[in-house]
Amino acid sequence: MIKDIRNTIKQTFLYGLSNIAVKAAGLVVLPFYTNSLTSSEYGELAMLEIMAQFFVGVISLQLPSAFLRFGGSASSSDQLKKIYSTALQLALLLAIGFVCLALLAVPSASQLIFGSNQFEIHLQLLTASIALEVLGLLPLQLLRLKEKSIFYLFFVAVRLICLVFFVWYFVVLNDQGVLGAIKAICLSNLLYLISTVPLQLKNIRLQFDRTQAKEFIAYGGPLIFTTVSAVMLTISDRFIIKVYGEFSDVGIYTLAYKVGSLSNLLIIASFSLGFLPIAFRKMQEAGFKDFFSKTLTLYTLLTIALTLFLSIFGLELIQMFSSGNESYETAAVLVPFIAFMFIFKALNNYFSYVFLLVKKTKYHAQVTIGGVVLNIALNFILVADYGMYGAVAATGISYICMSIFSHWLSQKQMRIKFEYKRIFLLLISSIVAVSIGLMTNDLGLLLRVLIKSAISVIWIAFVYKTLLAKSEKERISKVLALAKTPGGIQELIKQSIKD
Numbered sequence: 001m002i003k004d005i006r007n008t009i010k011q012t013f014l015y016g017l018s019n020i021a022v023k024a025a026g027l028v029v030l031p032f033y034t035n036s037l038t039s040s041e042y043g044e045l046a047m048l049e050i051m052a053q054f055f056v057g058v059i060s061l062q063l064p065s066a067f068l069r070f071g072g073s074a075s076s077s078d079q080l081k082k083i084y085s086t087a088l089q090l091a092l093l094l095a096i097g098f099v100c101l102a103l104l105a106v107p108s109a110s111q112l113i114f115g116s117n118q119f120e121i122h123l124q125l126l127t128a129s130i131a132l133e134v135l136g137l138l139p140l141q142l143l144r145l146k147e148k149s150i151f152y153l154f155f156v157a158v159r160l161i162c163l164v165f166f167v168w169y170f171v172v173l174n175d176q177g178v179l180g181a182i183k184a185i186c187l188s189n190l191l192y193l194i195s196t197v198p199l200q201l202k203n204i205r206l207q208f209d210r211t212q213a214k215e216f217i218a219y220g221g222p223l224i225f226t227t228v229s230a231v232m233l234t235i236s237d238r239f240i241i242k243v244y245g246e247f248s249d250v251g252i253y254t255l256a257y258k259v260g261s262l263s264n265l266l267i268i269a270s271f272s273l274g275f276l277p278i279a280f281r282k283m284q285e286a287g288f289k290d291f292f293s294k295t296l297t298l299y300t301l302l303t304i305a306l307t308l309f310l311s312i313f314g315l316e317l318i319q320m321f322s323s324g325n326e327s328y329e330t331a332a333v334l335v336p337f338i339a340f341m342f343i344f345k346a347l348n349n350y351f352s353y354v355f356l357l358v359k360k361t362k363y364h365a366q367v368t369i370g371g372v373v374l375n376i377a378l379n380f381i382l383v384a385d386y387g388m389y390g391a392v393a394a395t396g397i398s399y400i401c402m403s404i405f406s407h408w409l410s411q412k413q414m415r416i417k418f419e420y421k422r423i424f425l426l427l428i429s430s431i432v433a434v435s436i437g438l439m440t441n442d443l444g445l446l447l448r449v450l451i452k453s454a455i456s457v458i459w460i461a462f463v464y465k466t467l468l469a470k471s472e473k474e475r476i477s478k479v480l481a482l483a484k485t486p487g488g489i490q491e492l493i494k495q496s497i498k499d
Contacts, residue, residue: 029167030258030321034328036171037178043247045178046254047113048126050235052185055130056137057227059098062220063087064141069219069356070212071145072280078205080145085204086212088138095131102127122182129186132193139196142203144277151199159192219361229365229372233398236372237391240379245387253388256331259317260338263306268346271299276353283357289416296350297419301426301463303346308430308459311336312437312452316445332441334392336434341396343427348403354410363409371402422467433459 033042067087074080103124110119136159143152166187170180238250275295282288310317314335322328348367355364375398382390410416437455440448464473 028164029171030255032167032172033181034255034322036175037181037251039248039251039328040246041178041251042254043242043250043252044114044119045181046238046250047242047247048122048178048182049185050238051113052126052130052133054228054231054235055098055102056133057231058224059094059130060091060134060137060227061094061217062224062227063091063094063216064137065356066216066219067138068141068145068277069280070215071142072277081203081205082207082209083212084138084142085207086209087216088135088200088204089208090213090216091135091138095134098134099127099131102130122179125179125182125186129182129189132186132189136189136193136196139199142199155192155196155199158195159188162188162191229368232372233368233375233395236376237379237383237395240376240383241388241391244383249388252328252331253334253391255318255322255328256334256388257338259314259321259331260310260335261342262310263303263339263342264345267299267303267306268342268349271302272349272353275299276356279353279357289414293416293418297422299346299350300343300423303343304426304430305460307339307343308434309456310339311434312456313449314339315441316449330388334388336438337389337392337396340431340434341392341399344396344399344403348399348406351403351406351410354414354416355406358413360413363406363413367402367406367409370405371398374398374401425467426463429459429462 033045037045067083071080071083074083106120106123106127107117109123110117113119140152140155143149143155163184166184167181170176170183174180176183238253241249241253279292282291315332318328318332318335322331348371352364352367355361375394378394378397379391382394384390386393433455437452440451443451464476468476
């Protein structure tokens with residue numbers, strides 16, 4: 001079991017580097033945006049980005065998840081090529097259909113969302129970008145299935161380097177504003193897709209399997225509702241903030257969300273990429289439930305550790321990424337609350353893995369749809385009176401309820417004894433540490449950074465001394481001892497690759 005957990009950590013780490021690259025690119029371009037766009041313009045860009053996120057989730061028809069599930073059971077490389085080719089052709093048909101319908105709706109959408117026809121060109125470029133992104137999802141899933149995480153990291157890096165360059169060129173150098181940002185996103189998706197052509201040519205056959213396509217649709221069908229609901233859970237708050245406020249409110253909230261949700265990309269999404277293929281292979285083996293339980297504790301520890309850092313240093317992070325622009329400082333108040341609500345999203349996601357493992361995706365859909373209905377209702381109730389703070393509260397309550405419901409349903413499918421006491425103590429201790437750290441925000445920069453750093457170190461020491469088992473401490477000690485020896489780091493890397 002230790003070897004399995006170590007392999008999960010290795011895969012999660014490598015995929016985590018990919019997601020770090022994603023977020024790093026997003027954070028690198030944030031100063032470009034905050035220096036070149038007003039808070040209202042940044043709010044307009046945020047609306048366009050969340051529209052893209054929504055349609056990518058819908059148009060993809062969960063083909064990436066379906067391919068990962070059926071491709072994982074392929075008995076030969078030829079069969080895998082056949083499955084991949086069918087999925088790719090189906091994705092192409094969906095992308096073409098979307099483009100044809102979306103272009104017809106662009107004039108009406110521009111008037112409805114922005115109250116002007118000036119955004120028609122923005123929406124046309126966004127339509128092309130969405131289609132390109134949908135087609136680019138499957139190559140990454142193929143690399144996940146083959147556990148080619150290094151190549152996965154390479155292709156992600158290609159897209160993100162292009163994104164940073166094009167944002168700098170169009171937004172900063174040529175001052176094209178929101179339109180320049182959309183151009184940058186579209187071109188980066190195009191160049192990434194072109195870079196995957198050699199990989200795709202090696203893994204396709206000119207064959208379309210109708211039976212396999214029907215299986216894809218049957219598997220992904222229930223997940224469409226899950227996808228739509230999950231995206232709505234993420235984006236509905238910004239739409240409702242705009243209903244009761246201004247685009248500038250959307251821009252401030254989006255900046256806070258980008259910083260506060262770092263754990264979502266660096267831990268939650270990375271973990272899913274690395275863990276699910278391993279879980280699919282190992283679920284029939286003896287000891288799987290113990291492995292699944294121990295992994296949740298590790299997963300929660302990593303998520304809470306990053307949450308603590310984001311929450312304590314939220315003010316400093318906002319000041320850094322907004323280049324000291326005072327119009328964005330309100331975002332610093334929101335960061336800790338946003339960061340903590342993602343702990344419950346992490347728990348909900350983990351419990352929901354059971355539904356994928358036992359092929360009961362309808363339960364995943366039920367949890368997510370219930371969560372989004374609750375979230376939208378709470379947003380309309382709370383945002384009207386409390387603005388952005390109400391949006392954070394609505395989303396946090398929704399994730400808590402979803403994690404409770406998904407745990408209850410998942411235990412009915414697969415009874416697993418989780419380490420509830422350790423997880424609870426991790427959560428409570430982190431809340432105490434963050435509360436103390438936030439009391440220093442009125443102090444000078446150097447003093448508060450020193451105090452906050454000390455609080456973080458004390459929390460880590462508390463976790464090590466109090467919450468780790470003896471065997472876990474011994475393993476950490478061995479790793480640290482090996483790392484201190486000459487050539488120790490290289491030896492650790494060799495062992496990780498060998499395992």
